[in-house]
Amino acid sequence: MVPHIRRVWHSMSVEQTLAALHVALPEGLSEKEAQERLESFGPNTVVPKPSETIWHVLWEALTEPMILLLIAVGMLYTFWGEVWETVMVFGIIGILIGVEVFNDWRTRKAMASLRELAQPSAVARRAGRVVEVPVSCLVPGDVVLLVAGRRVPADVRLVETVALAVDESVLTGESLPVEKDAEVTLSEITPLAERRNMAYAGTLVVQGRGLGIVVATGLETEWGRIAHQMAELVPEKTPLQQTMGQLAYWTVWAALILTAFTAVWAYLRQLVNAREAVLSGLALAFFTIPEELPIIVTMVLAFGGWRLARQRAIVRRLQAVETLGAVSLIAVDKTGTITENRMTVVAVLPERHERRCLELAVLCSESLPVEVHAQDNAHATEPAWLGDPTEAALVKRALQLGVAPKAWQRLWLPRREFPFDPLRKRMSAVWQQNERVLVAVKGAPESVLACCRWELQHLESESLLAPIAPTDTWHKTESSSSLIQASVVPLTEERSNYWQQLANQLASEGHRVLALAERWMHHVPTDAAEAEQDLILVGLIALADPPRAEVPAVLQQCRAAGIRVVLITGDHAGTARRIALEVGFAPDTPLLTGAELDRLDDAALQAQLRQPVIIARATPQHKLRLVQLAKSLVECVAVTGDGMNDAPALRAAHVGIAMGQRGSDVAREAADLILADDHFATLVHAIREGRLLFANFSKSVRYYLACKLGLVGTCLFGVLTGVGIPFHPLQVIVLELFVDLGASLALVAEPAEGDLMQRPPRDPRQPFLNRQVLSDLFAAAATLFVVVTLGYLSVSGILQTWGHIAFQRDLIAASSFIAWLLGHVGLAWAMRTDRFSLRQQGWLSNQMMLLWALLTLGFLVLVALIPPLSQAFLRHSLTWLHWAILFFMALGMCVVFRLTRRLWTHP
Ligand code: ATP
Numbered sequence: 001m002v003p004h005i006r007r008v009w010h011s012m013s014v015e016q017t018l019a020a021l022h023v024a025l026p027e028g029l030s031e032k033e034a035q036e037r038l039e040s041f042g043p044n045t046v047v048p049k050p051s052e053t054i055w056h057v058l059w060e061a062l063t064e065p066m067i068l069l070l071i072a073v074g075m076l077y078t079f080w081g082e083v084w085e086t087v088m089v090f091g092i093i094g095i096l097i098g099v100e101v102f103n104d105w106r107t108r109k110a111m112a113s114l115r116e117l118a119q120p121s122a123v124a125r126r127a128g129r130v131v132e133v134p135v136s137c138l139v140p141g142d143v144v145l146l147v148a149g150r151r152v153p154a155d156v157r158l159v160e161t162v163a164l165a166v167d168e169s170v171l172t173g174e175s176l177p178v179e180k181d182a183e184v185t186l187s188e189i190t191p192l193a194e195r196r197n198m199a200y201a202g203t204l205v206v207q208g209r210g211l212g213i214v215v216a217t218g219l220e221t222e223w224g225r226i227a228h229q230m231a232e233l234v235p236e237k238t239p240l241q242q243t244m245g246q247l248a249y250w251t252v253w254a255a256l257i258l259t260a261f262t263a264v265w266a267y268l269r270q271l272v273n274a275r276e277a278v279l280s281g282l283a284l285a286f287f288t289i290p291e292e293l294p295i296i297v298t299m300v301l302a303f304g305g306w307r308l309a310r311q312r313a314i315v316r317r318l319q320a321v322e323t324l325g326a327v328s329l330i331a332v333d334k335t336g337t338i339t340e341n342r343m344t345v346v347a348v349l350p351e352r353h354e355r356r357c358l359e360l361a362v363l364c365s366e367s368l369p370v371e372v373h374a375q376d377n378a379h380a381t382e383p384a385w386l387g388d389p390t391e392a393a394l395v396k397r398a399l400q401l402g403v404a405p406k407a408w409q410r411l412w413l414p415r416r417e418f419p420f421d422p423l424r425k426r427m428s429a430v431w432q433q434n435e436r437v438l439v440a441v442k443g444a445p446e447s448v449l450a451c452c453r454w455e456l457q458h459l460e461s462e463s464l465l466a467p468i469a470p471t472d473t474w475h476k477t478e479s480s481s482s483l484i485q486a487s488v489v490p491l492t493e494e495r496s497n498y499w500q501q502l503a504n505q506l507a508s509e510g511h512r513v514l515a516l517a518e519r520w521m522h523h524v525p526t527d528a529a530e531a532e533q534d535l536i537l538v539g540l541i542a543l544a545d546p547p548r549a550e551v552p553a554v555l556q557q558c559r560a561a562g563i564r565v566v567l568i569t570g571d572h573a574g575t576a577r578r579i580a581l582e583v584g585f586a587p588d589t590p591l592l593t594g595a596e597l598d599r600l601d602d603a604a605l606q607a608q609l610r611q612p613v614i615i616a617r618a619t620p621q622h623k624l625r626l627v628q629l630a631k632s633l634v635e636c637v638a639v640t641g642d643g644m645n646d647a648p649a650l651r652a653a654h655v656g657i658a659m660g661q662r663g664s665d666v667a668r669e670a671a672d673l674i675l676a677d678d679h680f681a682t683l684v685h686a687i688r689e690g691r692l693l694f695a696n697f698s699k700s701v702r703y704y705l706a707c708k709l710g711l712v713g714t715c716l717f718g719v720l721t722g723v724g725i726p727f728h729p730l731q732v733i734v735l736e737l738f739v740d741l742g743a744s745l746a747l748v749a750e751p752a753e754g755d756l757m758q759r760p761p762r763d764p765r766q767p768f769l770n771r772q773v774l775s776d777l778f779a780a781a782a783t784l785f786v787v788v789t790l791g792y793l794s795v796s797g798i799l800q801t802w803g804h805i806a807f808q809r810d811l812i813a814a815s816s817f818i819a820w821l822l823g824h825v826g827l828a829w830a831m832r833t834d835r836f837s838l839r840q841q842g843w844l845s846n847q848m849m850l851l852w853a854l855l856t857l858g859f860l861v862l863v864a865l866i867p868p869l870s871q872a873f874l875r876h877s878l879t880w881l882h883w884a885i886l887f888f889m890a891l892g893m894c895v896v897f898r899l900t901r902r903l904w905t906h907p
Helices: 014-020 031-041 054-062 065-080 083-117 222-227 239-268 274-288 292-310 319-324 351-363 389-400 405-411 445-449 469-476 480-484 493-508 551-560 573-583 594-599 602-608 620-632 644-652 665-670 680-721 729-746 771-795 809-830 847-865 867-874 880-903
Strands: 121-126 129-134 143-147 155-167 204-216 313-315 329-333 344-349 371-374 413-421 426-433 436-443 452-456 488-490 512-521 535-544 564-568 591-593 613-616 637-641 655-659 673-675
Touching (some): 014 155, 014 204, 054 065, 065 274, 083 729, 083 867, 204 413, 239 274, 239 292, 274 680, 274 729, 292 313, 292 319, 292 680, 313 680, 319 655, 319 680, 329 620, 329 680, 344 351, 344 389, 344 493, 351 405, 351 436, 351 512, 351 535, 389 512, 389 535, 436 445, 445 493, 445 512, 445 535, 452 493, 493 512, 551 564, 551 573, 551 680, 564 620, 573 613, 591 594, 594 613, 594 620, 602 620, 620 637, 637 644, 637 680, 644 655, 644 665, 655 665, 680 809, 729 809, 729 847, 729 867, 771 880, 809 847, 809 867, 809 880, 847 867
Parallel strands (some): 129 371, 329 564, 329 637, 452 535, 564 613, 637 655, 655 673
Antiparallel strands (some): 121 129, 121 143, 155 204, 313 673, 413 426, 426 436, 436 512, 452 488, 512 535
16 A cells, blocks of 8 residues: 655656556556555545535525525414414425425536536556546556646656646646656756656646656645635526526515515405414415525526436536527537548558558657557457547558557657647657657648658668668768658659649548658757658558438438538548538538638628538637637527637637547537537537427426416405405415426426427527517416406305405415416416427326326315315315316416417417
């Protein structure tokens, strides 16, 4: 076991570090040892898991204003009411609290598991295998691989570095990347910013690769030591949460004023005595205060997040859940999203240079050509490949040809790497053996051809490993031009055009094309410009990546749903056009290259964006410009991205979507949503989920507010006309219980209406409470009002005898209670769909609603049949005729509501 000692790791040699941590480099830790260390050192997380228990949630629920009000009502009942009434009130308060706590607890759990899903993983060597492990499971002694685009997962002592550069600005404030070197051993007093043999948790690998041994995890890391001093980030409220918060705030005041007025007026008009007035006022206040509104929003969003996660779309910012439904333009990457991301080498030209091309490709690989096993799937037959799929495909093909990268590493020293960047569209690596320096270059054909002066013609031995003519010649000569004369000819303009034509031809068949080139030098070049000139063109490699089978159908869905798709790729125009055609873009879809894009002014480009368009040879900067322009067209823009440079576009978009498999940590951090499978279909499913969620949320809130408004109207009417508050306080509390559950759960679980993806996207500028929502809300409130008021007026005979007999208060309360419950079950059912009939939607398709309605109606039957319950809730028996009147009144009004709504609100 490794003792918990803080050491000065940068002043220790690699051997000392390995010995101190009891680990062997080639093997890494065994799984058993790693598990033991995890228990001893704890998880590798900086933010400690919230120590929230269900008791915290219970306490929060108990101290909510609404529950406090309820408890106040309960207390007053204890003094003024009867014993069984008090028991009943507290029983209902108990149920309410139970439901709130259960909901809240489940929501928090769902959010926590979403956070866990979004957690990045690290690549470690365990028991001799390369495995992917969650960052939180890393332990001191783990051997980890560092690659460009990923954050360093823990503090590590580096043991191997190839052109490794790390952005340490989060720790040191230094904005320039720091080059790392595993070979050095530093003095103990070296400041953090100069420890070249260390890489620290939270910093970002921007270039090259490395291997390191984890020396500190979690709060023991340098980042952990400062991170825990920082205040915990309070999650931002989404626009919907803010709107609902404001709505709740204003409604609270309106509700309080109205209920106070109603109670005082009823008392002054001597409709009720002081005790009843106080109890009714409290009960009414408790019913009308929409305290649950913000809770419903959070619950709905979390529920949405959970449903999206089931679709393999992981929400990083809750805001995405509500914005997704409004997306009207998707800017989507090609590789992996539209295509399968299963690259294979399909052709190498000229064939005789195949081996040499692939050797150059292997030497010039930015990502590690290693196979990675998923930890929980250790015996999987097909391991994934770490890093760029293009390079993985090249390495795989090279291995098939018998190229041995390991043999190279024994003979040659990696000296420099000038990584791929989407602007240059090429990369190079510099290797040295004694005084021979080789520059291996690969990249987009036009980019590499522009740097070539020569063309390789004849090879005595294909392999770069064997001494070949150019190299031997070079030994005797000084200039590289004389070195290559034996087997290399100048690349004339004509030949260059020939190669470009060949590349275009391969691209138009849908292939990604790379050109391979080399250069032999006397010294190690200092920068990319020096390395990438006077190159010898060796050949072209074409890679195929088949389009995903489901994409044509999904694109069709997008068209039907009024969502425009812009395909953005760094690939050749020919490749982009061919793949676009294969997945169902119209043959006449406009295609622009990055260069053409640069020549268009904003207005012209905006005009292009009003229709689907394909953008080829694009850079992340082009992507950013497109997103900004699309946003100014008042579009709701979703954009996908994977590279480090995609972060600005991801942040700028309304919904930034990072790729879970290919995505760099920077892209994931900038994104609102992560697609676990990088899949375009998943994105469109997520948009569908977003639309459904918003539609259901709107129904739920409309219904919820309509119930409140209906009740306020009913009570006001009663008080102003001298009938009084037509409910007993206890009844109001029971109503609250049912309304709460009905509104928040049943309508949110409503399945999609059939045309959900056949309608244009929602206009994100429209306020939530727009004209349609408001008119629907008022119509629903009016329906409830009429059902209850007309119900009790006709049952109690007031209509016929108004003013002649004293009102039968208990009969009024009993009938309005029944009318209310029947009416609001009917209304909930009527509000299930906006555009489809209930028959089309399926009468029984929402099981939650069915269950809730059955429970409510079952409760009514029990109340009708069991005398003690009748006595408690109704206080007055009703005849069958009364029941029939109320039932048909509720049914009739709900039918009227649906009919008028069809004519008026939802034509
Ligand atoms: P997509 O949208 O399809 O994912 P992309 O925008 O990621 O594509 P880039 O990775 O920028 O495209 O690739 C652009 C071009 O650069 C490719 O057509 C290819 O010729 C070349 N290229 C891609 N990857 C590499 C690499 N690892 N090394 C050298 N050249 C590369």
